[in-house]
Amino acid sequence: MTDTLRIAVIGAGYWGPNLARNFRASPDWHLAAICDLDTERARRVAGSGTDVSVTASLDTLLADDELDAVAIATPAATHHDIALAALAAGKHVLVEKPLADTGAHGMSMVQTAAQASLVLMTDHTYCYTPAVLKMRELIHGGELGDILFIDSVRINLGLVQPDVDVFWDLAPHDLSIIDFILPGGLTPVTVSALGADPLNAGKSCIGYLTLPLANGAIAHVHVNWLSPTKIRQMIVGGSRRTLVWDDLNPQQRLSVYDRGVDLGLQVLDGADRRTATVSYRLGDTWSPALPETEALAAMVTEFAAAIREGRTARTDGGAGLRVLGILEAASRSLDSGGGATAPRHDREPVLVGEASNA
Template sequence: MTVSVAVIGAGYWGPNLARNFAGSSEWNLAAICDLDLDRAEALSARFGGVRVATDLADVLADPTIDAVAIATPARTHHAVALQAIAAGKHVVVEKPIADSSERAHEMVDAAHAAGVVLMTDHTYCYTPAVRKIRDLIAAGELGDILFVDSVRINLGLIQPDVDVFWDLAPHDLSIIDFVLPGGLRPIGVGALGADPLGAGKACIGYLTLPLPSGAIAHAHVNWLSPTKVRQMIIGGSRRTLVWDDLNPQQRISVYDRGVDLQTQALDSLERRVATVSYRLGDTWAPALSEREALDAMVSEFAAAILEGREAHTDGDAGLRVLAVLEAASRSLARGGDLSVLETAEPELAGGAR
């Protein structure tokens, strides 16, 4: 069974979505919608001349279209998604899910009330490497998670409308949310940033996220590094995993190395005595499948619709990432003080994460 979809927005990301929907056996790319008719027609021509529209209402009124993929500016996500949901369409939205947690909440609530799928296109979560990391953690291969340390730095384009946290950190936050059991739910967020160029916004940033288990997550983002690094280290009580996204030969390495700490009985001065031992075991690299992340994402979108369940990166996942970014902005404005997340997820009647 195939599902019919319209891509809303033919600019930067829309062509990537259209290509993967058109190439999937699970989907029928039914329409391209964009305010710029020439741009929409140019994209349509690449896929056999699918229907073109400049009016969103025309697309949403078509009963043969089951879903929409929104690839428009973030400030428009809320309005477009609510119109689609009201029309009974399933929705996938490119990141960020909305430009504020309040609006994202409205989208999540509306989707649940309408019984449609709302999915966030956290593309990195559908790479073979990140899916493998999620599987290894779920299987207990790393043990209890003790820390997550992520680095995403490069000599990048300074964005005119957002700082480095909002530009780069959503990737790391969405990955951490995807791989941690129960998602990313920090006690608070601490953010320190620097603007050494006088650009008017943070170009270098550090995020600290204490987790309820006592573990800690940390992310370093930087537009000014002459070298490009995409790396995440996840330390567990049993093993430690290193993901190097720029190493195609060995993207994931699992180290059977770590520290074992055992607390002994009280000594003569009633002090607890700890015995520390170091574990130096083997290193191995799990095999990874070869599949484009967006292809896996559109497949998951179809599966969620056909199976009547939440997508792996559902609206709540988008909301959790957005809430952390907003808390980071508050912390940054206060000089790095820990900011408590103000957004709690809505109560759900059911459904898996």
């Protein structure tokens, strides 16, 4: 393996150009090729006067022995087949979220990568933003205490997607972030989803996802394509402190509140006594300074590091798979009218030596 890794970006649509720009700017990577059925579009992403090659053929691309890795930014339904072909050709693989269109497909990708000792990474971009990295650091460091609730809102006037509903389009962001910041990952007891399609678009344009967690905690996600106001806010309530992330407030993205309700331990003789032991903390608020770094730049760096160190990446295939498992459970819940659905733990992959001897 040479100093600089060679990467190709597959898919020159909405997200591919962002990936290409960051691989091109990274000292770890050499952007070797852009692959898209629409070669004209691919050429625009490659740029004129560069040595980035352009091809419409996945086979041709993967036949290049000097290529170390591919980044897949095509529609979710195609991720599985492209990733398996790439893995078969010995390439490390980065996949745009969601990892795949089904949990079964995702599991097959994870298992194949593990067997081939190749890195399979999910592009959970938000997990590389300074705000989310700081949230993870604070939560893992115990600053918030036990997590009591997580409430995430991601609403905006959004493009009604042709192939997916609002859960599959937007909730991967929230789910991957929650999975990333919680010490044990996101492992809900059940999944309940309720959606609405008031425009008769043929799929949910508004979605609510409720995820009871262990120990009585709860996570809730509101995704919405029809809101004229844009809100991207996550509240993480803890037993010691509570954190609010407002992604649209660049001057104060994170606020840590030293406030909360403390419930006394003694409940002697009924309701009134219990009330008497409720107490409030109204402490200071603190907003940590965050560096101004681009998330995608950190993500491509992590991809290179995982490959070089022969280890799983931070947002690896397993993370993508956990998100997929919840999305699938959400779809089942939606079909059943919102009933609580258990994520199918039988779908958990047997992780045999993923990237262990790369």
